[in-house]
Amino acid sequence: MTIQMATNRTFTMIKPEAVENGNIGAILERINAAGFRIVAMKKTQLSADSAGTFYEVHKERPFYGELVSYMSSGPIVAAILEKDNAVADFRALIGATDPTEAADGTIRKEFAESKAKNAVHGSDSDENAAIEGDFFFTEEERS
Numbered sequence: 279m280t281i282q283m284a285t286n287r288t289f290t291m292i293k294p295e296a297v298e299n300g301n302i303g304a305i306l307e308r309i310n311a312a313g314f315r316i317v318a319m320k321k322t323q324l325s326a327d328s329a330g331t332f333y334e335v336h337k338e339r340p341f342y343g344e345l346v347s348y349m350s351s352g353p354i355v356a357a358i359l360e361k362d363n364a365v366a367d368f369r370a371l372i373g374a375t376d377p378t379e380a381a382d383g384t385i386r387k388e389f390a391e392s393k394a395k396n397a398v399h400g401s402d403s404d405e406n407a408a409i410e411g412d413f414f415f416t417e418e419e420r421s
C-alpha cells in the first residue's frame with residue numbers, strides 16, 4: 279500500500295497572453311486574496327523544447343503543437359503556491375479550461391481569451407504539482 283501524502287502545494291503559470299495583457303498583478307492579487315502563499319516565483323520564457331517537455335502528457339492530443347508554440351511565444355510567470363487543499367482549491371479558483379464554461383468569479387472567466395489562451399495553468403494532482411514545481415525551481419528557490 280502506498281500512502282499518498284497531501285503536499286498542500288500546487289504549481290501555476292500565468293500564461294503568455296495574460297502577461298502580455300498586463301494582468302500579472304491582478305491575477306496575483308486574486309491568488310493572494312484566495313489565501314495562497316507564494317513559496318517560489320519567477321518570470322521566465324520557455325523554449326519550444328521546454329514547453330514540449332512540460333506538456334509531454336498532451337503530446338498525442340490535436341492541440342499539442344499549438345499549445346507548445348503558444349506557451350513558448352512570450353514570457354510567463356511560474357509559481358509554487360501553498361494552502362490547505364491547494365491543488366483542488368486552485369483548480370476551483372481558476373475555473374474550467376474553456377472560459378465560456380468557467381464559473382463567474384473564476385480567474386479564467388475574468389482573464390482568459392479562449393480555451394487555448396486561458397490565462398493560467400493549475401496542476402491537476404499533488405503528484406503533478408511536485409513534478410511541475412521541480413521543472414522550474416531548485417530547492418534553494420523555495421521559501
Ligand code: UDP
Nearest residue numbers: 336341345374375393394395396399400402
Ligand atoms: N488546450 C487547448 N485546447 C483544448 C484543450 C486544452 O488549447 O481543447 C490547452 C489549454 O491552454 C489548456 C492546456 O491545453 O490549459 C492543457 O489542457 P488541459 O486539458 O490539461 O486543461 P487544464 O488542466 O489547463 O484546464
Ligand code: MG
Nearest residue numbers: 399400401402
Ligand atoms: Mg491540465
